[in-house]
Amino acid sequence: xxxxxxxxxxxxxxxxxxxxYGEKPVFxxxxxxxxxxxxxxxxxxxxxxxxxxxxxxxxxxxxGYSLGREPDRINLKEIMDVxxxxxxxxxxxxxPSVCRRVSTCVSRDVWSIIGERIADTLRGMTLADLVGKxxxxxxxxxxxxx
Numbered sequence: 465x466x467x468x469x470x471x472x473x474x475x476x477x478x479x480x481x482x483x484x485y486g487e488k489p490v491f492x493x494x495x496x497x498x499x500x501x502x503x504x505x506x507x508x509x510x511x512x513x514x515x516x517x518x519x520x521x522x523x524x525x526x527x528g529y530s531l532g533r534e535p536d537r538i539n540l541k542e543i544m545d546v547x548x549x550x551x552x553x554x555x556x557x558x559x560p561s562v563c564r565r566v567s568t569c570v571s572r573d574v575w576s577i578i579g580e581r582i583a584d585t586l587r588g589m590t591l592a593d594l595v596g597k598x599x600x601x602x603x604x605x606x607x608x609x610x
Contacts, residue, residue, distance in 0.1 A: 467548070470547050471610065473501050473506065475540055475544075476592060477513075478513070478519075478531075478538070481531045483598065485530070492531055512547065513546060517533075517567070518531070519531060531591070539588070539590050540587075540590070540591075540594075551577055553579045554577050556569070557572060
């Protein structure tokens with residue numbers, strides 16, 4: 465299983481917005497520069513994030529992007545659902561009618577369990593958690609350099 469670039473970059477974009485939560489809106493060009501991601505690509509990722517309400521935008525000289533809610537109220541599953549769609553690993557888990565072996569297939573049980581664990585992990589982590597981890601790593605790196 466592999467996440468798309470859209471999901472990985474989108475998560476990084478959301479983390480930057482979370483790090484700046486409560487400050488002035490952030491310009492997309494500044495996020496693109498700091499994260500070394502194409503501004504054009506980020507603008508495409510931003511469309512569904514805005515449509516979902518996870519991100520707000522404002523125009524003008526003091527415009528830019530900000531989170532639609534507090535970082536501790538946005539879990540990672542919400543972000544992944546917007547960027548990746550349904551997180552079901554195989555079609556038969558979501559829709560048993562696509563396979564006639566559903567009742568006897570133990571592989572389906574494995575995919576179902578793995579999918580639920582991934583979903584539970586993502587639901588259990590918020591952007592605030594990631595901000596905290598980022599700050600802890602930065603502090604640790606500073607301390608290890610002394």
